[in-house]
Amino acid sequence: MQAVFLGAALLAASLSTPASGAQPKPLVPSKRYSLDNGLRVVLHEDHSQPLVAVRVLYKVGQRDDPPGQQGMTHLLEHSLFGVTKHLEIPVKLELARMHAIRANGTTEDDVMQLFEVVPTTSVHAAIRLESERMGHARFEVDNVEDEKRIIVRELAERRDNLQWGAALQSALRTLYPATHPLHPSTGKTLSPITTWDVQEFDRWSITPNNAVLVLAGDLPNDTEERIEQYFSRLLPGPDLPESRLPPTELSKTIRKKIRGAAGTSPLALLLWPLHEDDEAVAIVTNAVLSRRFSRRDALALSTSTAALEHMTLPLSFGGRTFGLASMGGPRATPQILEAELRTALLELVEHPPTANELEAALKRRRVAMLSELDSIERRAEFLARTEVSNTSVDMVNPSGVTPADVRKFVDTRLLRAPTLVILQTPPASQ
Amino acid sequence: MKRLILSLALVAAGCSSGKLMRYVPPDTRTDLTFNPATPERTQLDNGIGVLSSTFEHPATTTLALVFARGYVHDRVPGTAKLLGEWLQLEADTNLSPGLDAVGAAVSTSVGTTSTRLMVTVEHQDVPAAMKALAQLLLHADSELAFEAAKGHRLGAIASYRQNPAALAHLAIVQSTYGPSTSAFDSQGMGTRESLASISFDDLKAARNDMAVSASACWLIVGPQTQNDAYAWAVDATGGWGRRPPPTATTIPVAKQPGVVTFVPLRNFNTATILVGTGVPPHPTPALQLVASAAAGRSNHAMRELAQQTYGAHYAGLDDGPLSLLGVTARVPHEHAKDAAGFMVRSFADVRTLTEWELDYGTTREVVGAYAQRGLATAHVNRLHEAFERGYTFAVGAPFQALPTMPGPEQVMEAYRMHFLMKQLHVVIVGDPDVIEPHLKDVTHIVRTPEQILGPQRPAPEDLPSPTQDEGEGMPSPFEPEGASALD
Numbered sequence: 001m002q003a004v005f006l007g008a009a010l011l012a013a014s015l016s017t018p019a020s021g022a023q024p025k026p027l028v029p030s031k032r033y034s035l036d037n038g039l040r041v042v043l044h045e046d047h048s049q050p051l052v053a054v055r056v057l058y059k060v061g062q063r064d065d066p067p068g069q070q071g072m073t074h075l076l077e078h079s080l081f082g083v084t085k086h087l088e089i090p091v092k093l094e095l096a097r098m099h100a101i102r103a104n105g106t107t108e109d110d111v112m113q114l115f116e117v118v119p120t121t122s123v124h125a126a127i128r129l130e131s132e133r134m135g136h137a138r139f140e141v142d143n144v145e146d147e148k149r150i151i152v153r154e155l156a157e158r159r160d161n162l163q164w165g166a167a168l169q170s171a172l173r174t175l176y177p178a179t180h181p182l183h184p185s186t187g188k189t190l191s192p193i194t195t196w197d198v199q200e201f202d203r204w205s206i207t208p209n210n211a212v213l214v215l216a217g218d219l220p221n222d223t224e225e226r227i228e229q230y231f232s233r234l235l236p237g238p239d240l241p242e243s244r245l246p247p248t249e250l251s252k253t254i255r256k257k258i259r260g261a262a263g264t265s266p267l268a269l270l271l272w273p274l275h276e277d278d279e280a281v282a283i284v285t286n287a288v289l290s291r292r293f294s295r296r297d298a299l300a301l302s303t304s305t306a307a308l309e310h311m312t313l314p315l316s317f318g319g320r321t322f323g324l325a326s327m328g329g330p331r332a333t334p335q336i337l338e339a340e341l342r343t344a345l346l347e348l349v350e351h352p353p354t355a356n357e358l359e360a361a362l363k364r365r366r367v368a369m370l371s372e373l374d375s376i377e378r379r380a381e382f383l384a385r386t387e388v389s390n391t392s393v394d395m396v397n398p399s400g401v402t403p404a405d406v407r408k409f410v411d412t413r414l415l416r417a418p419t420l421v422i423l424q425t426p427p428a429s430q
Numbered sequence: 431m432k433r434l435i436l437s438l439a440l441v442a443a444g445c446s447s448g449k450l451m452r453y454v455p456p457d458t459r460t461d462l463t464f465n466p467a468t469p470e471r472t473q474l475d476n477g478i479g480v481l482s483s484t485f486e487h488p489a490t491t492t493l494a495l496v497f498a499r500g501y502v503h504d505r506v507p508g509t510a511k512l513l514g515e516w517l518q519l520e521a522d523t524n525l526s527p528g529l530d531a532v533g534a535a536v537s538t539s540v541g542t543t544s545t546r547l548m549v550t551v552e553h554q555d556v557p558a559a560m561k562a563l564a565q566l567l568l569h570a571d572s573e574l575a576f577e578a579a580k581g582h583r584l585g586a587i588a589s590y591r592q593n594p595a596a597l598a599h600l601a602i603v604q605s606t607y608g609p610s611t612s613a614f615d616s617q618g619m620g621t622r623e624s625l626a627s628i629s630f631d632d633l634k635a636a637r638n639d640m641a642v643s644a645s646a647c648w649l650i651v652g653p654q655t656q657n658d659a660y661a662w663a664v665d666a667t668g669g670w671g672r673r674p675p676p677t678a679t680t681i682p683v684a685k686q687p688g689v690v691t692f693v694p695l696r697n698f699n700t701a702t703i704l705v706g707t708g709v710p711p712h713p714t715p716a717l718q719l720v721a722s723a724a725a726g727r728s729n730h731a732m733r734e735l736a737q738q739t740y741g742a743h744y745a746g747l748d749d750g751p752l753s754l755l756g757v758t759a760r761v762p763h764e765h766a767k768d769a770a771g772f773m774v775r776s777f778a779d780v781r782t783l784t785e786w787e788l789d790y791g792t793t794r795e796v797v798g799a800y801a802q803r804g805l806a807t808a809h810v811n812r813l814h815e816a817f818e819r820g821y822t823f824a825v826g827a828p829f830q831a832l833p834t835m836p837g838p839e840q841v842m843e844a845y846r847m848h849f850l851m852k853q854l855h856v857v858i859v860g861d862p863d864v865i866e867p868h869l870k871d872v873t874h875i876v877r878t879p880e881q882i883l884g885p886q887r888p889a890p891e892d893l894p895s896p897t898q899d900e901g902e903g904m905p906s907p908f909e910p911e912g913a914s915a916l917d
Contacts (some may be wrong), residue, residue, distance in 0.1 A: 027489075051801055099793050101801060119797050156699075262697035263592040329585035356530070363533030370489040371550045374805050426592075427697055 028379045037236040038209025041227055042383045044216040046376055052217035053380040054126045055115040059388055060205035062109050063181045063245045069193050071185025074107040076201055078147040080114060085136035094129055098122035109319060117377055120218040124226055131230035134206055144195045152187045163327060167269045167422045170258050174420060175248060182319055207237025212387045216380040248273040248319045250418040260424045266328035267424040268337035272414055274320045281409045282322050284401040287361040288353050334423035345410050352407040469813055470656040474663055476672040479647035481813045482659035485806055491556050491652025492806040494548035495563050496817055498645040501618030502542045506628055508620015509636050514540035515579035516633060520570040528562030544818055545640060553652060560666035567641055576630045583625055591879050594695055594702035594859040600882050601691050601857045606708040608686045621884030642673040649813040651806045688854045690874035694862035701766040701860030705773040706745060706756015707853050712815060713755055716836035716844035719791050721755040723783050727776035728757050732769055742773060763864035770856055777854060780845050788838050
C-alpha cells in the first residue's frame with residue numbers, strides 16, 4: 001500500500017526541487033514536445049544501462065466508465081494486449097519477442113497506463129508497438145470475452161486473497177452508488193459490454209491528443225525520428241472535455257462490519273472525504289501519522305500487540321479521500337483497532353506535532369520519494385503523471401503547512417466529521 | 431493486466447504458428463554495453479570492512495551495516511529474527527535525534543548467515559546517518575520495545591497458521607532438510623516455546639555477540655569516493671574495540687529423498703502447491719533457468735491444456751545455505767492433484783527444452799539483470815552477497831557486467847546435477863475433504879499446520895502485552911448502538 005501511496009503522491013509532484021533561494025533544479029531532466037496530432041512526448045536520457053522504459057499514459061480512467069458499465073476502461077486496457085492491424089502476432093507475444101520485461105498496464109480513477117522496459121536494441125520495435133496500440137488496435141469477440149473472464153478472476157483474487165481487498169471493495173461500494181463510475185465493477189457490469197462498445201470507447205479515448213508518450217533511459221540517437229515516423233501518421237481523436245468526478249461526500253457516519261476471507265486478519269479502515277483545499281495539509285498530516293515516516297504513536301500501537309500494521313491511505317483512493325487503517329494481530333478486534341486509530345488522532349489534537357517532528361516526517365517522506373526515482377521505470381511514470389497533473393500543490397515538498405494547521409485539520413476534518421468505518425472480522429473458523 | 435505472463439511456453443506457442451513476423455528485433459545480447467559500478471573494499475584498523483560503489487543517482491545514497499551473524503547461528507531458535515525486530519522497533523520508536531535529522535527510515539533484515547540494518551538518505555546526510563545507525567545498534571536498550579518485538583514475532587507465527595504460501599514454504603524446507611531442532615526448521619522464526627524462553631538479557635547478549643568489529647561491514651552505494659567512505663566509517667565505528675566473532679555454528683546441510691506432503695487447511699478458495707528442491711546457496715543462472723523453464727512449461731500446461739485459470743509461477747528462495755528452487759501455483763482444490771502432476775512432469779520435461787526457449791530465457795535473464803543493476807538497493811544487495819560469500823570478487827575490478835549466461839550444456843548439467851526427480855519435493859496445502867480422496871493412490875505424508883509451526887498454536891491470551899488487561903474484552907467506545915449487520 002505504501003508503494004501505491006508514494007506512486008500516487010508523485011502524481012502531482014512538481015518538476016522542481018525546493019527553491020531554497022536557488023534556481024529550481026529539475027528532479028528528472030527531460031525534453032518535452034508535441035506532435036501536430038496532439039501527442040505529447042517526454043524524453044529522459046540516462047545511458048547508465050542499455051535499457052529504455054516506455055510508457056504511454058492515456059487520460060481516460062474509471063471515472064469515464066459509462067453508467068452501468070463499470071470496468072469498461074479496465075477491459076479496454078486488457079484488450080490492448082491483443083491483436084492490431086499491422087503486428088502479425090498479438091501484442092503480448094510481440095512484447096516477448098522484443099524481450100520486454102515488466103510489460104503491463106494499469107487502470108486508475110483518472111488515467112490508464114501501458115508500459116514496458118526493453119533493451120536499447122528494441123526501442124524501435126517498442127515505439128512501433130505503442131503506435132499500433134494507439135492507432136490500430138483490433139478487438140475480437142473471443143478475446144474481449146476472455147478478458148472479461150480474466151478481469152472477474154482478478155477482482156475475485158483481490159477480494160479474497162489480499163488482506164485489504166474485501167474492506168476496500170466494501171468502502172467503494174458504500175461511498176459510491178451503483179451508478180457511480182467508481183462503484184466497483186463486477187461480472188454483472190462487465191457482461192453487457194460488447195466488443196463494439198470496447199471499439200467505440202477505444203476510438204475516442206486511445207488517441208494521440210489524449211496521450212503522453214514517455215521514453216526514459218538509453219535512448220538511441222534516432223528516437224525522435226522514429227517517434228515521428230510511427231506516431232505522426234495517427235489521426236487525432238475528438239477534443240475531450242476534462243472529465244471530473246463529483247466530490248466524494250458523506251453526510252453522516254456510516255459503519256460497516258464485514259467478514260474477511262480465510263487467512264485475513266482483523267482490520268479497521270477509516271475514511272473521510274477530502275476537500276480540495278486541504279490537499280497540502282492532508283499530505284503533511286499523512287506523513288505525521290504514517291508509521292513509515294513518523295515516530296508518533298508507533299510504540300503505542302506496537303506494544304498493544306493488537307496492531308501489526310498501521311498505515312495511512314493514498315489520498316487518491318476512491319477519488320479524493322483521507323484514510324487511516326490498521327491490521328491486527330491474533331488478539332485484536334476491529335473495534336480495538338478503531339479505538340487505537342481514533343486515539344492517535346486525539347493525541348495529535350491534544351499534543352500537536354512540533355515543528356521539528358513535522359520537518360522530520362516530511363524529510364523521511366521526501367527521501368523515500370526521491371529514492372524511488374532510482375529506477376528508469378519510476379522516472380518514466382513520474383514524468384508521465386507530471387505531464388497531466390493539474391494540482392498546484394508540491395507533493396515532494398509541501399510548504400506553508402504549520403503544526404497548527406495539522407491540528408485544525410485533524411480536529412475539524414477528521415475527528416468531528418462524518419466517517420466511513422469498515423470493520424473486518426476474520427472468519428469464525430480461524 | 432497482472433495476468434501477462436511472458437512465459438517460455440506462450441512464446442513457444444507463438445513461434446510455432448508458422449507465420450512470419452514482419453518485424454524482428456535485433457539480438458539484444460550482442461549490442462548491449464554496460465559499465466557497471468566498481469566496488470572497492472577497505473578495512474578499518476579494528477577489522478570492520480567497508481565495501482563501497484560509486485553509483486550515479488539523482489538524489490540519495492543507500493548504506494547498510496551488515497554482520498556475519500544470522501539465524502543459523504541461533505542458540506535458541508528465533509533469537510536472530512527477534513533481535514532484528516527489536517532493532518527495527520527501536521529505530522521506529524526510540525527518539526533518535528540523529529536518525530530524525532537525516533530522515534532515515536531504518537529497515538532491518540535477518541537471513542540465514544547475516545543481519546543487516548539499511549537506510550537511504552540524501553548525500554549530504556551520509557556521515558550523520560552512519561553515526562546514528564551505529565549509535566542505534568550499540569545503545570538500543572528498550573525493554574518495552576523488546577516485549578513489543580516478541581509480541582510481533584509470536585503474531586507472525588500465529589499468522590502463518592492461516593497463510594497457505596508460508597505453510598507450503600516451511601513444509602518444503604522441513605521435508606528437504608529433514609527434521610532437526612535447528613532454526614532451519616522454522617526458517618529462523620522459532621516457536622512459541624523458544625521465543626518465550628528468550629529473556630531481555632539474552633537478547634542483549636545476542637546483540638553484543640553480533641556487533642563485533644570482526645564480523646561487521648559497511649556497504650555504501652552513492653556518489654562518494656572510497657576515501658570518503660573510509661573516513662565516514664572511521665568516524666562512526668572506528669572506536670569499536672577489536673573483538674573476534676564467536677565460533678560459528680556448524681551449518682546443517684541435508685538433502686532428503688523427495689516426498690509428497692499434504693497440509694490440510696480448510697476455508698480457502700484455492701489450494702496452494704509448491705514443487706521444488708534444495709539447491710546450493712545463491713543459485714546460479716543455470717539453476718534459475720531450469721526452474722523458470724519448469725514454471726513456463728507448467729503454466730502452459732495448466733492454462734492452455736487443462737484450462738486451469740490460475741497458472742504457475744517460478745518460486746525461488748535464495749537464503750544462503752537454505753536455498754530452494756521450484757514452481758508454485760494456486761488452483762481450485764479439485765484440481766490440486768492434477769496440477770501437482772503437471773508441475774512434477776514439467777521438471778521431467780526440462781530435458782526437452784528447445785534451443786530457442788533457452789535462448790529466450792537467457793536473454794530475459796540478461797535484461798532483468800540490467801534492470802536490477804540500475805537500482806541502488808539492488809546494488810547494495812550485490813555487495814551484501816559478496817560479503818556473505820567472503821568477498822569472492824576481485825577488489826578494484828568491476829562486478830561482471832552480466833551474470834555469465836549458461837549455454838544449453840550448462841543448463842542441462844545443472845538440471846542433471848540438482849533437479850533429480852527422486853529429490854523433488856511436493857507440498858499441497860488445501861481442503862482435506864476435497865483433496866485427500868484424490869491422493870489415495872499417491873504415497874504421501876500428512877503434516878498439520880501445528881506440526882509444521884511447532885507443538886501448539888500460540889494462544890492469544892498468552893501473548894505478552896503491557897496493556898493486555900486493559901484491552902481484553904473492552905467494548906469499543908466508538909461502537910454505536912445497533913451497529914449494522916455483516917454486509
